[in-house]
Amino acid sequence: MPLFLPVWRHFFPFKTGRWISCLLLATPLALSAQSLPGVSGTVASPAGPPVEFATVTLHRAADSVVVKTEFSDQKGTFRLEALGGRRYLVSVSQVGFQRYWSAPFNLTTDGITLPAIVLATSQATALKEVTVTARKPLFEHQAGRTVVNVADSPLSGGATTLDVLGRSPGVTLDAGNNLGLRGRQGLLLVVDGKRVPLTGEELASYLRALPAEQVQSVELLTNPPAQYDAQGGAGVIAIYLKKDQRLGTNGNANASYGRGEYGKFTAGLGLNHRRKNVNYYGNYTYVNRRDYARQEFDRQYAAQGGLPAVSGTIAGKRVLDLESHSARFGADINLTKASLLGLSLTSLLSQTNSVNTSQTEFNDAGGALASRNSSTTHQDIWRPSGSANLNFRHAFADSAAAATLTADADFARYNTTRTLALSTLYQHPLAASNLLTGDQLSELKIAALKVDFSQPLPRRARLDMGAKTTMVNSANNVVFLNNGAYNPSVSTNFNYSEQVRAAYANLRSAAAKTTFQVGLRIEQARIQTELAGERLREQNYLQFFPSASVQRTLNAQNTLALTASRRIDRPNYGQLNPLRSYFDATSYRSGNPDLVAQTSYNFDFTYTFRQKFSAALSYAQTDKPIVAVVQPAPDGGRQVVNRDVNLTTQDYYALTLTAPLEPVKWWTLYANGVFYYSRFRGNLAGTALDRQQPACILTANNTFNLPRGWSGELNGTFQSGEIWGFERAQPRGQLLLGLQRSFWAKQATLRLNVADVLYTAPIRSTSVYDSFTESFRLRQDTRVATAAFTYRFGSSKVAAARKRAAGADDELRRAGGS
Structure with a gap:
């Protein structure tokens, strides 16, 4: 181990790498510790046969709070581990039987074996099928993640997935449609475990075309383990689509x-x-939406370059029509009791037609009046996309603790096809x-192959290993014509x-009161860019x-917890692509081929009280942070370009408070507050940058059980003013x-539902340079x-509810769990 430390410092010179080294050195201590005492027993039916896959839950005896849940195996046996010297009780449930509750008992340090549990047949379900009526809470705060159960929200009706993310705890969306989490940008977005390689407006368009009706849940991970790609310094947003668990043939229709x-x-x-060994599923959704965007810019140019x-x-004002068709088809087949093969096909075809007058x-x-012009921009954008997934999972034994292999x-x-017709009328001076x-x-292809292996080890330890390759x-290609003549400068x-x-490789272990997890991910990246047939840059690094x-x-x-990680954000093709996308006669979007990856060190220290109230202190240092900027176009004139650039450093400090409350039996409140401070340093367009500002993101979600079977939801979000590089945004919020x-x-x-009741979601921001200033206001059809x-x-x-062999999306959902 001493030989390891110089190597660690070589790759990670940042001084806080010593903290992670201490955690690595401490891991063998966890492996040598004794396992927790267990509560064991068996579950049987009145006729005598064992009950397989019964849900066995351990509760605190004082208040019935859930401590842990497991399933009975094929012999009806179960084991739940917990802290000794405390008082618990056990409940057992299974379809077709009455729920069983044990008497309270004391768990000794040697463990305890309960008397045989015999479930009584439920008369309510003996003659008819069971309809499940229990609902998950809309928001769940778990170790290292927040779960948003979209399917149960009244606000999901008619909403888009972008709407759902925009009102999730700690999630923000800026004027350029860049997603942020807890005041930071740079996220890995995955849908059913598959990376979506889009950012900015392209990602926003994809999420607008994906209706919330298809989404089961969203998970927000701020410090994911090694099983996840290293991409995403601010964390991971994992979206899981609905999958019907009902037996037989069934379906749903919505409008x-x-x-x-x-x-x-x-x-x-x-x-x-x-059926027992096979499941076929498919869905189709049609969306037709019209929206608007009213934009106002105030720009000041200093005298420069002869101007x-x-x-x-x-x-x-821009009026936008969106029409999309999305479909998903798939099958899961149990090849054997321990092996499952899955196949899924998805497609999303969206067409956007917009007219912008300015x-x-x-x-x-x-x-005095220097110039005046008016312009009309017609854009048609056709975005067909599709994906295919083949997955396999095998368990090497018929046990919840078996080794598993997934592939x-x-x-x-x-694909994107974009046609543009931008006409400009010059009124003063007349021209x-x-x-x-x-x-x-544009044509984008992504292929990925991965294999994961999970091996249980003695003393409540588990080793996860895997490999992945992504291409x-x-x-x-773009062709621009000026009054019908080919324009080679931008084509x-x-x-x-x-x-x-x-x-x-990721190792997890648990002692009596301590849980450890340590992992290392190694990624070799090779990136090539070509412009007009000539190679711009080639990067190859480990x-x-x-x-x-x-x-x-x-x-x-x-409970106390400490997490630490190093992560990366590689610019994607859209951020590097220098080809232009025009908004109007004065503004266009262009990539920056000189962008390089940003890397960050991330630390979280969390205190949890009564297993539900939490306070987390966070720090992150980012090298070469990627930020979106607006600045005068490099070819002169009065046009501005929106693009991404690298600054020098970003320092980030945050305090995150989470409080799930139940003021009365019919009212549940989930409150979340992120109080953060960001400091950016760098230099751009002759302007030295060293700006910092405290800010906050507040979310309060209220759910109500109302008379006559009604339920209600009241969601409020507020984001204070903040800085992001050269941009300073004004406060905004929303009530739903x-x-x-x-x-x-x-x-x-x-x-x-009604969104943005008070119409407080418009965005206002100002970008300031030594020779240029822009103030921007954006109002959209949000109410x-x-x-x-x-x-x-x-x-x-x-x-x-049984531990079936599951596809890769389920494996990714469980990755990092203890």
């Missing part, structure tokens, strides 16, 4: 209509056929009008290729990404109301009233 300034319609159908100082305003005026330093093969394709037309085609290729092609090979965590239970009410009721034997559900209806048909019998 919703929302009205703001314009209408928004969604409809879908899902079918599922599940006089001017100030101006640009006011415009008026531009500039005045000289004396206030996944994925292929996805994202001939100009018509800029563009035809842009990304993007081909982009070209850009190609991007990325190969990442990774391997990881990097190490350690992660470690330790959790210490002080007593029944107090929702109602829900089930009827027709709980087969039908009606949801009513929307929606009615949504869902009907479930077919069998209502739910498959027993």
